[in-house]
Amino acid sequence: MAQNNLTTKLAQTVLSSAGMQGRLVSAMMQALAEIWGSFDGWYDDDGVEQAAQLAVDAEQRVLEQVKTLAESTMQALMLQTGQALKAEAPQPFEYPRGVDPLEVWKRPAEQYRYAVSVGETEQDALLAALDRVEHIANTDAQLTRRDAQVRQLRRSDKVIGYRRIIHPELSKSGVCGLCIVAADRVYKVDDLMPIHDGCNCDVAPITKANDPGMSLNQDDLKKLYSAAGDSTAAKDLKNIRVASYEHGELGPVLIRAGDKYLTEDEAKTRKRARKPKVAVVDTSSLRYLRQKEDRTKHDLNRLIGNARTQHEAYQRRIQELRDSGMSAHDPKVLGMIFARRRMEQELKKYSKELEKVA
Numbered sequence: 001m002a003q004n005n006l007t008t009k010l011a012q013t014v015l016s017s018a019g020m021q022g023r024l025v026s027a028m029m030q031a032l033a034e035i036w037g038s039f040d041g042w043y044d045d046d047g048v049e050q051a052a053q054l055a056v057d058a059e060q061r062v063l064e065q066v067k068t069l070a071e072s073t074m075q076a077l078m079l080q081t082g083q084a085l086k087a088e089a090p091q092p093f094e095y096p097r098g099v100d101p102l103e104v105w106k107r108p109a110e111q112y113r114y115a116v117s118v119g120e121t122e123q124d125a126l127l128a129a130l131d132r133v134e135h136i137a138n139t140d141a142q143l144t145r146r147d148a149q150v151r152q153l154r155r156s157d158k159v160i161g162y163r164r165i166i167h168p169e170l171s172k173s174g175v176c177g178l179c180i181v182a183a184d185r186v187y188k189v190d191d192l193m194p195i196h197d198g199c200n201c202d203v204a205p206i207t208k209a210n211d212p213g214m215s216l217n218q219d220d221l222k223k224l225y226s227a228a229g230d231s232t233a234a235k236d237l238k239n240i241r242v243a244s245y246e247h248g249e250l251g252p253v254l255i256r257a258g259d260k261y262l263t264e265d266e267a268k269t270r271k272r273a274r275k276p277k278v279a280v281v282d283t284s285s286l287r288y289l290r291q292k293e294d295r296t297k298h299d300l301n302r303l304i305g306n307a308r309t310q311h312e313a314y315q316r317r318i319q320e321l322r323d324s325g326m327s328a329h330d331p332k333v334l335g336m337i338f339a340r341r342r343m344e345q346e347l348k349k350y351s352k353e354l355e356k357v358a
């Protein structure tokens, strides 16, 4: 097969796999947006644990498919470049961070409580939690994919290394400079490729005869550099030096050389560690009213008033997000829609109860 044909074929394999990965991740985001958007037990440890468990299960169902897809993609790439694969027993799915996923999935609730504690509205607190949800899920999917791909590479004696394949078509804000600069790096099969927040990079095997990742990247790099032209973006790219460091939970992480070793997750953890400044009294008393038995007319009117106000606030915030260009399928928008629905349900429930009391 001519080199060009091979590259085209490999590019098709990589692109269609990336497309399927995208669909899997967006299905996962929908499930997670529903769990966290309809959630209201942010201050109840048992409630948080239950929601976290739902998130763990929903995520794992998809991550198992992400793993299978990554394995079959890598097997296809290796067969296309003429690799004989050693037989291997199927590997069971393992959560890609070396920690308990249940603890990781309690973080959106920590994020929510932190936001409220510094005086943010319920809507902005939920958005902060949903942002965290999106971030955890994206990172887990990327880690699962990378781990499964690299493990497959080890099934051939001919693979001497691998490199990252950048995916300009997958990132909304453009491929990050770190990945572009690292596109010429070669990794050993025993090493894991460093990723970073929002990384969409794939992996391509290198053999003595073949380095398909290089040709796959070349087109994209040419386009990226010519689009950057003489701009500061291009100069910035030329000045970037990358390094990687070993993150306790994520494994190797790509960073700008000389930068502080802090990922978004770590930064958020530090921020959260600070003492909350404001106690939100009103919310806690509403919390009390929601659990109270034999609610009075006055109680119910307060709950109804709150549901109405919050419903409007969610509605406004959803509109703002849509006006800023966010898609209706964005997990933040979806989560906010579920929260708005929860307010509609509260409104109905308390209005009915009020009829009985009155």
Ligand SMILES: [Zn+2]
Pocket: 179, 195, 196, 198, 199, 200, 201
């Ligand atoms: Zn990347």
